Amino acid sequence: MLTNASAFRRTAAGVSLLLAPLCLLLGMITDPSEPGVTDPLVYANNPAAVGVSATLLHYCWVLFVPGVIGLVHLVRRRGVVLANLAGAVTVIGLINFSSLMISDFFDIVLFQALPVEQAEKIMQDAAQPAMIAAWQLPGMIGSFLGLVLVAVAYAWDGRAGWWFPVAVLAGIVIWLVGASQWNLVLGLGGPVILLVAFGYAGMRMIRMTDAEWAGEQPAAVTPSAARA
Known part of the structure; x- marks a missing residue:
């Protein structure tokens, strides 16, 4: 596979x-x-679990990058401009957002070494305007809005039914609400929806032929599949 450019990139x-x-x-x-408990010491008291969680979340956003590039690569007839612009914004957003996960490790050390009030003040003071404007906002807006727009372009080109961008939007919104409220059902339900939606697109990508990937043959879904 390593010597076959189309097969390797498509599979990756x-x-x-x-x-x-x-x-x-x-x-x-x-x-x-x-769920439902706000404890500023939770990260300090569970450094191993926080490290695993932050690392998984970091690689979540990193791994979306080649996937998004693959989705944009397949949009060739309709929605090309949207796919190209949304893809660029999404990749930049994902790179920014993945870097924000490192703050969890600072949370661990600060709350272990300092009183709660002092640790919280340092974390608040660290939120400088440049960090918010150039890191946080582009990361969040670019990642979430960009993923939805890439999914819209993918469906617009006939690669999937319109349920695909709807599921991506629903999964992101449900996850954000669940994460902000520490609601376990929503916090896990959103990622499950995203796993189903992007998993569908990923499996179709893996199973297609090199010719379809290269654009030598049309690979749009059938009308019945688009309505599924």
Whole structure:
């Protein structure tokens, strides 16, 4: 496979679409925070679990990058401009967002070494305008909005039914609500929806022929499949 450019890149992109939402799901499962409980010392008291969770979340966003590039590569007839622009924004957003996961490790050390009030003040003071404007906002907006728009372009080109972008949007919104409220059902339900949606696209990518991947043959879904 390593000597076959089309097969390797197609498989890598497809596998990435499977692993990225799986890492998100596992990252939420391993997060030691308890639903409905706000404890500033939870990370300091569970450094191993936090390290595993933060690492999984980091690789979630990293692994989405080749997957998104693969989705954009397949959009060739309709929605090409949207796919190209959304893909570029998404890749930049994902790279920014993945870097933000390192703050969890600073949380561990600060709350272990300092009183809660002092540790919280340091974390708040670290949120400089440049960090928010150039790292946090591009990371979050670019990742979440970009993933939805890439999915829209993918469906617009006939590669999947319109359920695909709807599922991506629903999965992201449900996950964000669940994560912000520490709601276990929503926090895990969103990643499961994303795993189903992107897993579908990833499996189709893995199974297609090199000719389809290279654009030598049309690979749009049939009308019945698009309605599925």
